[in-house]
Amino acid sequence: DAGVTQSPTHLIKTRGQQVTLRCSPKSGHDTVSWYQQALGQGPQFIFQYYEEEERQRGNFPDRFSGHQFPNYSSELNVNALLLGDSALYLCASSMGHKQPQHFGDGTRLSIL
Amino acid sequence: QQQVKQSPQSLIVQKGGISIINCAYENTAFDYFPWYQQFPGKGPALLIAIRPDVSEKKEGRFTISFNKSAKQFSLHIMDSQPGDSATYFCAAATGTASKLTFGTGTRLQVTL
Numbered sequence: 001d002a003g004v005t006q007s008p009t010h011l012i013k014t015r016g017q018q019v020t021l022r023c024s025p026k027s028g029h030d031t032v033s034w035y036q037q038a039l040g041q042g043p044q045f046i047f048q049y050y051e052e053e054e055r056q057r058g059n060f061p062d063r064f065s066g067h068q069f070p071n072y073s074s075e076l077n078v079n080a081l082l083l084g085d086s087a088l089y090l091c092a093s094s095m096g097h098k099q100p101q102h103f104g105d106g107t108r109l110s111i112l
Numbered sequence: 113q114q115q116v117k118q119s120p121q122s123l124i125v126q127k128g129g130i131s132i133i134n135c136a137y138e139n140t141a142f143d144y145f146p147w148y149q150q151f152p153g154k155g156p157a158l159l160i161a162i163r164p165d166v167s168e169k170k171e172g173r174f175t176i177s178f179n180k181s182a183k184q185f186s187l188h189i190m191d192s193q194p195g196d197s198a199t200y201f202c203a204a205a206t207g208t209a210s211k212l213t214f215g216t217g218t219r220l221q222v223t224l
Contacts, residue, residue: 042201056211062195090155094209103155
C-alpha cells in the first residue's frame with residue numbers, strides 16, 4: 001500500500017521562475033493539503049483541496065496556486081519565485097474530513 | 113500570530129529516561145491535537161492524537177496529557193530509546209482533516 005508520493009524530491013530554480021510540484025495521495029484518500037516547511041521550522045499550511053476545489057487556504061500570496069485532478073492527485077504551482085520560497089514542500093492526504101492527515105516526504109525546493 | 117507554542121526547542125535524554133515536550137494553544141476552537149515525529153529527510157509521521165474530551169491517551173510508550181482549562185498538552189515518551197531521536201511537532205486543528213497549525217518543533221536526542 002503506497003503512501004503519499006511527491007515528485008520531484010529535489011528541485012533548484014532561480015528567482016522569478018515558476019515551479020510545479022506534484023503529489024499522489026495515499027490509496028483511498030480524497031483530500032490533499034499542502035504545507036511549506038522552512039528549515040528549522042514547523043510546517044505552515046498553504047491550502048487544501050477536496051473534490052477538485054480549494055476548500056481552505058492559509059496566509060500565502062496568490063503566487064501560490066494549486067489544482068486537484070479527478071484521480072485525487074494534486075499540483076502546487078508557485079510563480080515569480082523568491083529566495084524566501086526555498087523550503088521543503090509537504091503534501092498530506094486524508095480520507096474525507098474525519099481521518100488524520102498522512103504526509104509525504106516532500107520536495108526540497110532551492111531558489112538561487 | 114503563533115497559535116501553538118512548543119517547548120523546549122531541544123532536549124537531551126538518556127536511554128531509558130522520560131522525554132517530555134509541552135505545547136500551549138490559544139484558539140479555543142481547536143478540537144484535534146496530534147503529535148508528529150520527523151526524521152531528517154522525511155516527512156512528518158503521525159504518532160498519536162487526542163481530542164479535548166479526554167485528559168490522557170496512551171499508545172505504547174507514547175502518552176498525551178491534555179489540560180483543556182490551561183489550554184496545554186504534552187507528549188511523554190517513556191523508556192526513551194536512541195531510535196526515538198528525531199524532531200517532534202505538536203499541532204492543532206479544528207476538525208481531524210482540517211488545516212494543521214504546527215508548533216516550532218523539539219529536537220530530541222536520546223543518548224546511550
